[in-house]
Amino acid sequence: MYLLAIDWIFIIEKLVLIAAIVTLSMVVAMYATYGERKVAAFIQDRIGPNRAGPLGLLQPLADGGKLFFKEEIIPLASSKFLFILGPLLAMVTALLTSAVIPWGSSMTIGNRAVPLQVADVNIGILYVFGVVSLGVYGIMLGGWASNNKFSLLAAIRGASQMVSYELAMGLSLIAVLMLTGSLQMSVIVGEQYNSVWNIVYQPIGFIIFFICALAETNRTPFDLPEAENELNFGYHQEYSSMKLGFYLFAEYINMFISGVIMATLYFGGYDIPFVNEANLAQRIGENWVALLTFLTLMAKALFFVFVFMWIRWTIPRFRFDQLMHLGWKRLIPLALANMIITAVVILWLKK
Amino acid sequence: MNVQLTNRSKPVDRRPMNWVERLYLINIFKGMAITLKHFFKKKATIKYPEETRPFSKVFRGLQILNRDEEGRERCTACGLCAVACPAEAITMEAAERQEGEEHLYREEKYAAKYEINMLRCIFCGYCEEACPKDAIYLSQTFTPANYQRKGFIYKKEDLLIPNPVTDPEGYQKALGTISREKEGV
Numbered sequence: 001m002y003l004l005a006i007d008w009i010f011i012i013e014k015l016v017l018i019a020a021i022v023t024l025s026m027v028v029a030m031y032a033t034y035g036e037r038k039v040a041a042f043i044q045d046r047i048g049p050n051r052a053g054p055l056g057l058l059q060p061l062a063d064g065g066k067l068f069f070k071e072e073i074i075p076l077a078s079s080k081f082l083f084i085l086g087p088l089l090a091m092v093t094a095l096l097t098s099a100v101i102p103w104g105s106s107m108t109i110g111n112r113a114v115p116l117q118v119a120d121v122n123i124g125i126l127y128v129f130g131v132v133s134l135g136v137y138g139i140m141l142g143g144w145a146s147n148n149k150f151s152l153l154a155a156i157r158g159a160s161q162m163v164s165y166e167l168a169m170g171l172s173l174i175a176v177l178m179l180t181g182s183l184q185m186s187v188i189v190g191e192q193y194n195s196v197w198n199i200v201y202q203p204i205g206f207i208i209f210f211i212c213a214l215a216e217t218n219r220t221p222f223d224l225p226e227a228e229n230e231l232n233f234g235y236h237q238e239y240s241s242m243k244l245g246f247y248l249f250a251e252y253i254n255m256f257i258s259g260v261i262m263a264t265l266y267f268g269g270y271d272i273p274f275v276n277e278a279n280l281a282q283r284i285g286e287n288w289v290a291l292l293t294f295l296t297l298m299a300k301a302l303f304f305v306f307v308f309m310w311i312r313w314t315i316p317r318f319r320f321d322q323l324m325h326l327g328w329k330r331l332i333p334l335a336l337a338n339m340i341i342t343a344v345v346i347l348w349l350k351k
Numbered sequence: 352m353n354v355q356l357t358n359r360s361k362p363v364d365r366r367p368m369n370w371v372e373r374l375y376l377i378n379i380f381k382g383m384a385i386t387l388k389h390f391f392k393k394k395a396t397i398k399y400p401e402e403t404r405p406f407s408k409v410f411r412g413l414q415i416l417n418r419d420e421e422g423r424e425r426c427t428a429c430g431l432c433a434v435a436c437p438a439e440a441i442t443m444e445a446a447e448r449q450e451g452e453e454h455l456y457r458e459e460k461y462a463a464k465y466e467i468n469m470l471r472c473i474f475c476g477y478c479e480e481a482c483p484k485d486a487i488y489l490s491q492t493f494t495p496a497n498y499q500r501k502g503f504i505y506k507k508e509d510l511l512i513p514n515p516v517t518d519p520e521g522y523q524k525a526l527g528t529i530s531r532e533k534e535g536v
Contacts, residue, residue: 039390042389042390042391042394043386043387043389043390044389045389045392045393045394045395045396046394046395046396047394047396047398050398207376310383310386310387310390311383313386314379314382314383314385314386315379315382
């Protein structure tokens with residue numbers, strides 16, 4: 001259906017996909033808060049939320065309702081526009097990353113192949129990095145606009161932490177990019193589809209990436225911008241009601257998205273392990289395989305979310321200088337070494 | 352001198368850490384294994400409103416004033432409990448039994464007023480031991496919270512156990528397991 005030389009079906013398809021992905025991220029983030037509390041409880045030999053609904057499954061709704069109905073306070077001395085912009089930016093940047101992730105193999109609806117990816121841009125992973133580095137604005141603006149020295153300090157810490165860990169993250173990724181020879185997410189997944197997962201070649205790269213992902217999402221042990229006990233809640237101290245909710249929510253969305261990205265880059269993306277998808281597609285149909293691959297990706301991502309929570313309840317928070325030491329003096333050299341070794345091995349094997 | 356209280360103590364290793372140890376990764380994995388083990392452990396939680404934790408055999412809670420099997424008050428207002436009370440929480444006023452009140456009070460004298468200040472009471476159980484008439488027992492309930500201090504001064508109406516003749520169920524409930532054993536019921 002072309003009207004005014006615009007492929008309208010294409011636009012509708014993408015809009016549906018965007019709506020679906022945003023909803024999915026929201027729901028996953030909602031239940032990640034519940035999951036976090038359950039995981040925390042289980043690790044501490046408790047039971048966790050079990051009052052709201054069966055097994056406490058309505059707990060996220062209750063929490064959300066509470067956040068919506070709480071009194072909203074904007075400090076008088078704050079710069080109001082930036083104050084409101086902060087949580088919005090955090091949320092938007094958290095959601096933006098999901099655009100370039102291939103969520104499953106392509107479906108056929110009518111006689112149209114629908115890839116389960118919003119935008120298959122050829123600089124996919126660069127786009128992710130670009131957006132992730134914008135995430136720092138959410139924290140920075142929140143801390144700055146609050147007009148509170150503790151918030152500002154925490155925000156500065158958050159910003160410097162994110163900047164320093166992004167370097168190591170990027171460097172660890174270059175090794176993967178050298179293996180696949182492309183920045184395009186779908187190509188990275190396709191490459192692993194046909195051979196082995198990247199984790200086999202890049203275990204050290206993965207560990208570096210994982211640590212940096214923890215730091216980027218501000219998860220313990222790197223949750224210095226939040227630091228309840230040192231900076232009384234850090235950058236979102238002055239926030240109340242749903243604006244605080246947005247910050248907390250953005251963290252969970254970030255967690256989910258970084259789980260998806262780790263699965264995509266190192267664990268074969270939507271590849272179902274030990275299954276030949278092409279054979280399966282002939283037997284049960286392409287669309288069912290697409291669904292299965294999507295569920296596989298979700299399982300992998302949610303496993304990483306669980307690991308994030310598991311780590312949170314195991315390792316205490318780093319001191320800020322330790323954090324910087326680890327980032328600059330350990331991870332960046334390690335990532336560089338990993339990159340060089342990978343490069344040498346690739347050259348050597350090709351000769 | 353090397354005194355060991357338990358044989359679990361370990362000497363402190365003060366050697367500088369080598370490169371692998373300084374990575375901390377192995378120790379982090381060890382820690383994560385420990386937390387994961389707890390993930391599958393049996394939970395210690397008691398789901399309170401549905402499950403209640405049984406009191407210990409020797410638990411001493413709120414006092415009750417007992418009745419005999421015909422429903423008459425046992426207390427004769429002798430004042431021994433008040434004398435025995437180290438916290439001086441008990442006060443009482445005695446009165447004489449009138450004609451026609453034999454079904455209410457067991458002896459010729461009874462407590463017209465009997466008060467225990469639960470803010471003072473230390474639940475030592477001396478009153479129970481001092482009582483020659485088996486009239487006062489410490490049951491197995493807590494003192495409920497209250498907004499005012501006067502709410503903690505328990506009057507005779509609050510302390511008196513339900514009548515076993517007219518309300519046998521309430522009587523059994525108020526007795527609790529331990530006092531029931533003492534009663535030999």
